Amino acid sequence: xxxxxxxxxxxxxxxxxxxxxxxxxxxxxxxxxxxxxxxxxxxxxxxxxxxxxxxxxxxxxxxxxxxxxxxxxxxxxxxxxxxxxxxxxxxxxxxxxxxxxxxxxxxxxxxxxxxxxxxxxxxxxxxxxxxxxxxxxxxxxxxxxxxxxxxxxxxxxxxxxxxxxxxxxx
Numbered sequence: 001x002x003x004x005x006x007x008x009x010x011x012x013x014x015x016x017x018x019x020x021x022x023x024x025x026x027x028x029x030x031x032x033x034x035x036x037x038x039x040x041x042x043x044x045x046x047x048x049x050x051x052x053x054x055x056x057x058x059x060x061x062x063x064x065x066x067x068x069x070x071x072x073x074x075x076x077x078x079x080x081x082x083x084x085x086x087x088x089x090x091x092x093x094x095x096x097x098x099x100x101x102x103x104x105x106x107x108x109x110x111x112x113x114x115x116x117x118x119x120x121x122x123x124x125x126x127x128x129x130x131x132x133x134x135x136x137x138x139x140x141x142x143x144x145x146x147x148x149x150x151x152x153x154x155x156x157x158x159x160x161x162x163x164x165x166x167x168x169x170x
Contacts, residue, residue: 005044007149011051011108017041023066024076033067034076052107059100072096083122084168085139085161092137092163095124099131109144116143120161137162 005014019039026032038061045054061078065071078098081088104118122137141159145152157168 010147010149011053011106011114012044013046013050013053014044015042016044031067032071032073032076033065034072035064035066036076036078037062037064038078040082047105049107053105055102055104055106057100057102057104059098059102061098063096078124080122080124082120083137083139084118084120084141084157084159085122085137085163085166087166093122093124095126097125097128097131099123112146112148114145114147116145117141118143118159120159139163139166141166 001018003014003016005012005016017039020037022036024032024034024036038059040057040059042055042057045056046052047054059082063072063077074094077094077096079088079094080092080098080100082100083092086092100120100122102118102120104116106114106116109115119140120138121133123131123133125131139159139161141157143155143157145155147153155168155170159166159168
């Protein structure tokens with residue numbers, strides 16, 4: 001994980017990136033061998049004021065067959081927990097490759113309350129060459145969050161998209 005912003009919950013320009021890589025060898029009778037990899041990259045760009053930010057973000061997750069038999073259990077495919085159009089408990093679409101590009105605009109309302117509008121897209125595919133922008137679930141919405149300098153305390157979001165309306169309080 002790498003973040004150039006001094007306080008991650010503040011409205012500061014900068015860059016954030018994180019990634020992971022792992023291997024599953026199975027246990028006892030489960031002989032599946034697969035790997036998981038992913039990254040989450042966001043750029044926090046100042047707009048007409050230093051604390052009004054445009055945030056393009058890309059989340060990518062992949063499950064890769066390492067055994068050669070292409071028998072990865074469906075439940076091991078990446079989940080779309082960063083997509084704000086459905087509940088994190090919902091399995092909307094999943095496959096070996098998952099991409100969630102998003103664009104968000106953030107601005108301060110008070111010193112500890114921030115507003116944001118966002119748009120998300122969910123793209124999944126069994127093959128990188130088949131990733132397309134057509135017929136993908138999407139969500140657009142508005143939200144507010146309460147935060148300290150170094151962490152978020154609470155968040156309210158309302159999203160409307162291809163899967164209907166979703167309100168979230170966390």
